[in-house]
Amino acid sequence: MQRMKDAAAEFFESPIEKKIKYAMPSGGLEGYGHAPVDWSDRVNLTIYPTRFRQLQFWPEELKDIIEAYSSEIRRVGEQLISSVSLLLGLEEDVLLGLHKELCKGLRANYYPPCNAPENVIGLSSHCDIRTLIVGMQDDTATGTQIRYKGGWIPIKTIPGALLINVGDVIEIWSNGRYKSVEHRVLTNKNKRRITFVSFLYPRDDAEIGPFEHLIDDENPKMYKEITYGEYFGHVRDKKLAGKTHVRATKINEF
Numbered sequence: 001m002q003r004m005k006d007a008a009a010e011f012f013e014s015p016i017e018k019k020i021k022y023a024m025p026s027g028g029l030e031g032y033g034h035a036p037v038d039w040s041d042r043v044n045l046t047i048y049p050t051r052f053r054q055l056q057f058w059p060e061e062l063k064d065i066i067e068a069y070s071s072e073i074r075r076v077g078e079q080l081i082s083s084v085s086l087l088l089g090l091e092e093d094v095l096l097g098l099h100k101e102l103c104k105g106l107r108a109n110y111y112p113p114c115n116a117p118e119n120v121i122g123l124s125s126h127c128d129i130r131t132l133i134v135g136m137q138d139d140t141a142t143g144t145q146i147r148y149k150g151g152w153i154p155i156k157t158i159p160g161a162l163l164i165n166v167g168d169v170i171e172i173w174s175n176g177r178y179k180s181v182e183h184r185v186l187t188n189k190n191k192r193r194i195t196f197v198s199f200l201y202p203r204d205d206a207e208i209g210p211f212e213h214l215i216d217d218e219n220p221k222m223y224k225e226i227t228y229g230e231y232f233g234h235v236r237d238k239k240l241a242g243k244t245h246v247r248a249t250k251i252n253e254f
């Protein structure tokens, strides 16, 4: 974990000429770039399945550590998804099976110090459109917050801890029993902040829709069946905005 943090800090703080070699093309999803309107730089990469990798966007000096970090995080992610399967009253391997293949992306976020943190957001409020999200926060600077009962709760810095968020796919599969968590990131005046987010998600042709056994008179069906690829297509070009994404598959709102 520490090696990943050190290597990413060195990359983000290196001259722009070096970073630009890995720049995300306009309209693309991978490589080095900025959040569309927010105060952050990021590197976005698809890690698994390996045939989907676009290695031209992997910074040379990060390749080995990304590989090592990602295989560990995938192991953790598989265990968590198996546990969610049990929580939903399914056999342990059902949810992983429904993914067809467990896909994984990695995003490293760099939030530079900001002169006017009260006016500038690091990353706007959103929910992640994935299954589960395994985050590694900065050891010293805070900023990430989650929405709870109409307010915002800051995530504490706990060195060595991982932050697990529920994504939209679990909200849909669980018919709304487990809600994807709305979150945002604030900026800091004097400290830069680096975070890592591993996104676990199904293959594009995987079907997502509420499980029949979670639908009854008291819990009417809340979401339509859709493939993950269709879901992703609907939300990928929209600006981050609170819980609007998951509404895209809500019955009557599609």
Ligand SMILES: O=C(O)CCC(=O)C(=O)O
Pocket (backbone or CB within 6 Å): 107, 109, 123, 128, 135, 137, 144, 183, 185, 195, 196, 197
């Ligand atoms: O930096 C963080 O802690 C959160 C980043 C995030 O929400 C994202 O990249 O989707």
Ligand SMILES: [Fe+2]
Pocket (backbone or CB within 6 Å): 126, 127, 128, 183
């Ligand atoms: Fe997020």
